[in-house]
Amino acid sequence: MHKTGEQLVMLVVINCVLLAVGAAISGGTFLSVFNLQSMASQVPEIGLLAIGVMLAMCAGNGGIDLSGIALANLSGVLSAVILSSFLSSSDSEMAFSLAFMAMTVGVGLAGGIINGLLISKLNITPILCTLGTQMTFMGLAVVVSGGRATTVGSPDLLSRIGNDMFLGMPISFLIFAIVAALIAAVLKFTPYGLWLMLMGTNPKAAVYAGFPRTGIIVGTYALSGTLSGLAGMIIAARNVNVKFDYGSSYLLIAILIVVMAGVKPEGGYGRVVCVVLSAIALQLMSSLLNFGGLSNFVRDFAWGLLLLTFLAVGRYDVVGFLMPFKGQLKSSAPSPQAPKPNN
Amino acid sequence: MTTSRLEELQQGAAERQSFSIGELVRRRPETITAALLVAICIIVAVANPAFLQPSTLVDIGRASVVMGLFALGVLVILAAGGIDVSFTAIAAFTMYSLTVLVQNHLPGLPITVILVIATVGGALLGVINGLLVHHLRVPSLIVTIGTQYLFRGFLLSFIGTVWIMSLPPQMGAFGRLPLLQFESANGATITLPFYFLVLPIAAFVTWLILNRTLMGRAIFAMGGNANIASRLGYNLKKLHIFIFGYAGALAGLAGIIHVCANRQANPFDLVGTEINVIAAVVLGGAKITGGTGTVLGTILGVLLIVVINSVLVLVGIPSTWQRLVVGVFILLAAAFFVTRQRNK
Numbered sequence: 001m002h003k004t005g006e007q008l009v010m011l012v013v014i015n016c017v018l019l020a021v022g023a024a025i026s027g028g029t030f031l032s033v034f035n036l037q038s039m040a041s042q043v044p045e046i047g048l049l050a051i052g053v054m055l056a057m058c059a060g061n062g063g064i065d066l067s068g069i070a071l072a073n074l075s076g077v078l079s080a081v082i083l084s085s086f087l088s089s090s091d092s093e094m095a096f097s098l099a100f101m102a103m104t105v106g107v108g109l110a111g112g113i114i115n116g117l118l119i120s121k122l123n124i125t126p127i128l129c130t131l132g133t134q135m136t137f138m139g140l141a142v143v144v145s146g147g148r149a150t151t152v153g154s155p156d157l158l159s160r161i162g163n164d165m166f167l168g169m170p171i172s173f174l175i176f177a178i179v180a181a182l183i184a185a186v187l188k189f190t191p192y193g194l195w196l197m198l199m200g201t202n203p204k205a206a207v208y209a210g211f212p213r214t215g216i217i218v219g220t221y222a223l224s225g226t227l228s229g230l231a232g233m234i235i236a237a238r239n240v241n242v243k244f245d246y247g248s249s250y251l252l253i254a255i256l257i258v259v260m261a262g263v264k265p266e267g268g269y270g271r272v273v274c275v276v277l278s279a280i281a282l283q284l285m286s287s288l289l290n291f292g293g294l295s296n297f298v299r300d301f302a303w304g305l306l307l308l309t310f311l312a313v314g315r316y317d318v319v320g321f322l323m324p325f326k327g328q329l330k331s332s333a334p335s336p337q338a339p340k341p342n343n
Numbered sequence: 344m345t346t347s348r349l350e351e352l353q354q355g356a357a358e359r360q361s362f363s364i365g366e367l368v369r370r371r372p373e374t375i376t377a378a379l380l381v382a383i384c385i386i387v388a389v390a391n392p393a394f395l396q397p398s399t400l401v402d403i404g405r406a407s408v409v410m411g412l413f414a415l416g417v418l419v420i421l422a423a424g425g426i427d428v429s430f431t432a433i434a435a436f437t438m439y440s441l442t443v444l445v446q447n448h449l450p451g452l453p454i455t456v457i458l459v460i461a462t463v464g465g466a467l468l469g470v471i472n473g474l475l476v477h478h479l480r481v482p483s484l485i486v487t488i489g490t491q492y493l494f495r496g497f498l499l500s501f502i503g504t505v506w507i508m509s510l511p512p513q514m515g516a517f518g519r520l521p522l523l524q525f526e527s528a529n530g531a532t533i534t535l536p537f538y539f540l541v542l543p544i545a546a547f548v549t550w551l552i553l554n555r556t557l558m559g560r561a562i563f564a565m566g567g568n569a570n571i572a573s574r575l576g577y578n579l580k581k582l583h584i585f586i587f588g589y590a591g592a593l594a595g596l597a598g599i600i601h602v603c604a605n606r607q608a609n610p611f612d613l614v615g616t617e618i619n620v621i622a623a624v625v626l627g628g629a630k631i632t633g634g635t636g637t638v639l640g641t642i643l644g645v646l647l648i649v650v651i652n653s654v655l656v657l658v659g660i661p662s663t664w665q666r667l668v669v670g671v672f673i674l675l676a677a678a679f680f681v682t683r684q685r686n687k
Contacts, residue, residue, distance in 0.1 A: 062482065062632075124677045127426065127484060128631040132673035135618055139667025147663050248615075252488050265481045297504070301496025307489035311479045 007262035011277040018284040026291055037170055039287050041163075041238070044176035045072075046250055047279040048231040050257040051183060052224035054275050056126065057258060059220045060200030060267025063126045067115060067134040068228045069250040074137040075107035075232035076242035080150045097157035104233040105226055111137060112225015116218030141244035149243040152236045162237030172234045177276075179230065183223070184272035196220060200267030249300065256307045257282055262314065372628030372680055373640030380647050383654070390658045397525070398533050399653075405535070405604070407649045411542045411642060412597035413620040414627075415549045416590030418641045421624055422553065423586045424566035424633025425483040428621070429472060429491040431613040433591050434598030436494045437464045440502050441599060442608040445511045454517045461599035462592045468494060469591015473584040495614055507608040518603035538600050545593060550638040552589075562586060566633030622673045623648040628680065647672075 022030035029035060049068040056065035079100050087096045111133070118129045152158070161171050187193035195216050199206035207213055236242045261278040263270035285306075289299050387394045413430055420427045441461055445452050472490050476483040510518075520537040553559040564572040565582050573579050602608045627644025629636030651669060656662055 064482075064484065118674065118678070122678045123681050124674075125631050128625060128677050129674070131618060131621065132670055132677060135622070135666055135670030135673060137670075139664070139670045142663045143667055249492075252492055255485060255488060259485065265485055295500060297496050297499035299496070300492045301500050304489045304492030304494075304496055308475060308479070308486070308493065311475075311481050311486065311489070315479045315481070 007274055008271070008277070011261070011274055011281060014281050015277060015284065018281060018288065022284065022288050022291065025288070030287075030291065033168070035287070037165065037168070039283050040173040041170035042286075043279055043283050044170075044172045044234050045231045045238075045247070046253055046257065046282075047176050047276060048179065048227045048234070049250055049254040050261075050275050050279055051180060051272060052227040053254045054258045054261070054263050054270045054272070055183075055196070055220050055224050056130075057263050057265060058196055058200045058267055058270045059126075059217060061126070061203045063119075063200070063220075063267060064130065064255075064265075065115065065221065065224045066127070066130040066251060067111070067137055068224065068231070068254060069247050070134040070137040070141070071108055071111040071225055071228040072232035072235060073242065073244050073246050074111065074141040075104040075229040076152070076236040076246075077141040077145045077150055077244055078107050079103040079232075080152045080236065080242050081144045084151075093155035094157060097155045100152070100155075100158060100236070101161075101233050104236070105229040108225045108227070108229015108232060109222055110225070111228065112222040113218060115225060116221035119221065120214040120217035138244055145242075145244060147244070149241040151241055152239075154240055158233075158237045159240075162234065162239075172237065175230070175234070179227070180272050180276050187272065192216065192219060197268055200264075200269070202268075249303075252303060252307070253282065256303055256310075259307060259314070260310045371637075371640075373637055373643050375676075375679070376627055376640055376643040376647060380643055380650065383647070383650055387650075387654045387658050394654060394657055398531070399657075401533050401535050403646070403649055403653060404539055406653065407645050408539055408542045408604070409597045409601045410616070410620055410623065410649060411645045412545055412593045412600070413617075414623045414641050414645045415545055415638065416593040417620055417624045418627075418629055418636050418638065419549065419553070419562060420483075420586050420590050421621075421629045421631060422566050422633060422636040423562045423582065424569060425476065425583075425586065426621070426631065427472065427483065427487045427587065427590055428617045429487040429494060430469075430590055430594040430620075431615070431617045432491040432494040432498075433465050433468045434594040434601065435610060435613045436468060436498045436502075436598075437461050437595040438598030438602045438613075439498060439507075439608050439610045440464075442507055442510065442514070442602055443503060445514070446507065450511055452511075452513070454513045457514065458596065458599060461595040463595070465595020465598070466588045466592035469588040469594070470584050472591065473587030476587065477580050477583040491614070491617075498610055502610070504610055506610075510602065510606055510608065514599075514603045515606050518606055536604065538604060541596065541600060545596070546638050546642055553636075553638065558582075558585060563634055566635070568634075619648055619652075619669065622669055625673060626676045630680065631677075 019031065049072065052068050053065050056063045083096060083099055083103065087099065115130060115133055118124050118133070119126050124132075154162075161175070164171055166174055187196065195206070195211050198209075199211055199213065199216055203213075232242075235246060239246070257275060257279045258270070259265070260281070261270070261274035263275070285302075286299060289302065384394070393399065413434070416430055417427060438461065441457065441464065445457060468490075472483075472487055475490065476486050479486055517538065518536065519534075521534045522537045522539055523535040524532060526532055553562065561572065561577045561582055564575065564577055565579060569579060572582075598613065601613065623644040624636070624641050625631060625644070626647055627637070627640035627642070629640065648669060651672070652665055655665055655668065660668075
């Protein structure tokens, strides 16, 4: 596991370089407090989804959560539609905000548990299951909202979460940081974290060692779903409206963040701090491209290229390029973590 | 040993007789798809006899061409144990750049050449996918999500975002070329377009490749277990290039047919429909983990999705329910096939 530190250092360096480049290009305005705050307030939505994807990937056995953004939108839409039928967001601001927050997270948790049960109890492959639930969640959001944007409004507490600062930091970013720290602690200090990583490394051995497989899988996807619900809450807080197709490129970006963070797609390894740093790096890059006046399409192109580049970096272990016997290693010792490289 | 084997066989034969339906479903999961399709058609026909009009059937046939071509490509990749979500981007890329090319530089190009260029162009983009999947050794889902954005981002940022409403004449003519034409009871002319023929031809070719060539054997072998296939001497690199190239070729062809059929080229089209296509293939009985899948099942799956998409309105369910219904169908099909597999 010598890579652990390397990845972290690399991400810190990337972040610093991006900040320096931004400062150089913009003549300092990139580092202004306002710009930093506005960038920080854009990280949480995608960062929370990325942590969810990371957890699912760590569980191994082709684990991946494709339903994240659909579930986030569903939690926002469902809560908005149901709550606004008997509570007015402008009259009882406090009650609406609290109920909305509880309900988004609750819907996320429920969606995640459904994913986990389908995968662990019915043995459906995670890709297929989350593809199906992605479509189901999105479809449900379309049905309850009639395909239109639903207004949440800006009740006091909720809009403060989306737009206000605490000690100069956006509140949404603070929530994200606290949640990330909590999950990092859970992964590091509880048996669940150890089980998750070991099961990801070798699912068969984990079963024979008596790990509670169902519990771990349901827990993992439930956690990922809860994070989606939280992301849905922040999306609603920042945008006044919620709609079923918000953030259609978030799925790719979440996976890109996770791959950049060095999480192994085949499972068993991933660090929350790296995911957070790589989410920040991506936001910096995105803002830089904006500063350069490039269109969204160029950004999509850049994200695709970046994802493939990072996959290549992870595959060929940059240092390995400098080694004379690289070719030999590749053919004679296929990595033991990838018994099925093709799927 | 011999006796026990014999007993086993006899027992197996007995079981086969008593559980013949279960056995049939296990061996040929597409029977369920067919049954479901027939059931839905009957229900809809009873609820709204307008469904059985020839015009509706021709519409369904026409709507299934593009999706069917995509699905055949996805079937080959799923059978080999991979997954592809970039084929819609390949189709959008080929169709739009080719239309721009023909319109601005080669206005006289005959339609057959256009179709060939689309197929070859799609195949080349597919080969890029294949090489990346083979060399990066990560799940092909992640690689193709990357290439989807790469191709589409390239298309939209460097080739164009303008909606082309007036196609080069030969492409428009190909889209209108009739295969069958007849008048319905109320006097309207109903046309089954010529391009519909492409789907059965492509289905037949795919069937040939999967069932009658060594390549087909290799594809199923790799889908069953890539490590063992490679030890048996199958060249995984060649296989990856072939399956993704083939899917890309079909996607390119589907893209250009989409343009000709709709008589307009919209660069924002197609991308976003890939989940529907994968759903169709999975509903047709192909396992997402590879090693199984039939052409017949895939075509049935495509028909099922197309029918669901087009008949919900006929029976009075608002079209907003379409995604939810398809999503639930995917989950049910997945759960059903998995339980069947376990009970064998």
